[in-house]
Amino acid sequence: MRRRLIQSTLAVVLVVIAVFGVSLVIVESRTISNTAQERVTLEAARLASIVDSRLVGDEPVDAQVFREQLTEDRYAVIRIPGERTVAVGAEPDGEVIRGTARGERGETVVVEEPRSTVTREVGRTLLIIALVALLAVVAAVLLAIRQANRLASPLTDLAETAERLGSGDPRPRHKRYGVPELDRVADVLDSSAERIARMLTAERRLAADASHQLRTPLTALSMRLEEITLTEDLDTVKEEATIALTQVERLTDVVERLLTNSRDPRNGSAVTFDLDDVIQQQIAEWRPAYRSAGRAIVSSGKRGLQAVGTPGAVAQVLAALIENSLMHGGGTVALRTRVTGNQAVVEVTDEGPGVPPDLGARIFERTISGRNSTGIGLAVARDLAEADGGRLELLQAKPPVFGLFLSRTPPRRAPEGEQPTVR
Structure with missing residues (x-):
């Protein structure tokens, strides 16, 4: 050129x-x-x-x-x-x-x-x-060389930027050349780089979340299948198979929830459900793991509470808290339910050493962990809670008390074209 x-x-x-x-x-x-x-x-x-x-x-x-x-x-x-x-x-x-x-x-x-x-x-x-x-x-000739460099060098830079985008390096360069047409191309490439970066971040986050969230249900399902292979009692086989099917449904719900959150983390499908059913389901699934560790998991508090949210998402939040107590806590894990104002609260606590002071304010950030874990579980749990209009908080550091706050008021029916809201 x-x-x-x-x-x-x-x-x-x-x-x-x-x-x-x-x-x-x-x-x-x-x-x-x-x-x-x-x-x-x-x-x-x-x-x-x-x-x-x-x-x-x-x-x-x-x-x-x-x-x-x-x-x-x-x-x-x-x-x-x-x-x-x-x-x-x-x-x-x-x-x-x-x-x-x-x-x-x-x-x-x-x-x-x-x-x-x-x-x-x-x-x-x-x-x-x-x-x-x-x-x-x-x-x-001198003027032609100057003009050629002024036009050819930006085109070379833009070609390198496009090549970097194709090779997986979506960092925008924010470099302009003083030529309106070339600056327009640079604007488009930078916008594309930012979109690609967001897409890559979402994909990596989805992969990390899926790896973390699917690990526990798959482990529980594997334990159920092992018990089926070790028993010859038909009634026990039916009972374990029923529980395994429930866990398969939960796996399906986990995958759907992760895909939904990867597209729009605020796109919840909140309904009114029985909170006791979700709590008892989680206790039943986690009791074998706690029994193997020589620990217990119990529930207490107000019964018969109705909450607003997505049952599958609430189950995942509780599973993350229970798994966190199993890995980092100690003694008996208790799930307590109570009512505060217009909200139903599920508190998960154990008798372990608690949350270190330097992690208290950052416990829900990604990659933040007190031990050699991924640091993803609590971050995903908070995202799931907020997607249904609830919230997840650390109420007490020692002994550790995590609180899941859910609305008790049914979602208001939104006009067509608007997102439903939960009060």
């Missing part, structure tokens, strides 16, 4: 120089020739007037008198009727420019000048025009 820009600019300049330069040379050559002809004609008239004045005063007309009146490169011939012809200067060789004038007494004065003087003057003029044309060509 640089070469094409330079070549096109240089071609335009050469055409302009050729058109105007040739015309200028022709005009200047004619002007110099005409000026030389006028010059010798005026010189002949001047000498004729001198001859007239000397003839009137009866003064002699000879070569010595007129030699001082002519320049070195000119030759003059004076013809006076009845007298001899007077020649002044050296007669030039070759072509000459001749000027003739007549006096009042009939005398004739002829002045000649070598045409080589005109040729030399035309040559000097041509040299000046050639130098100007050369300077114009050099200036045009």
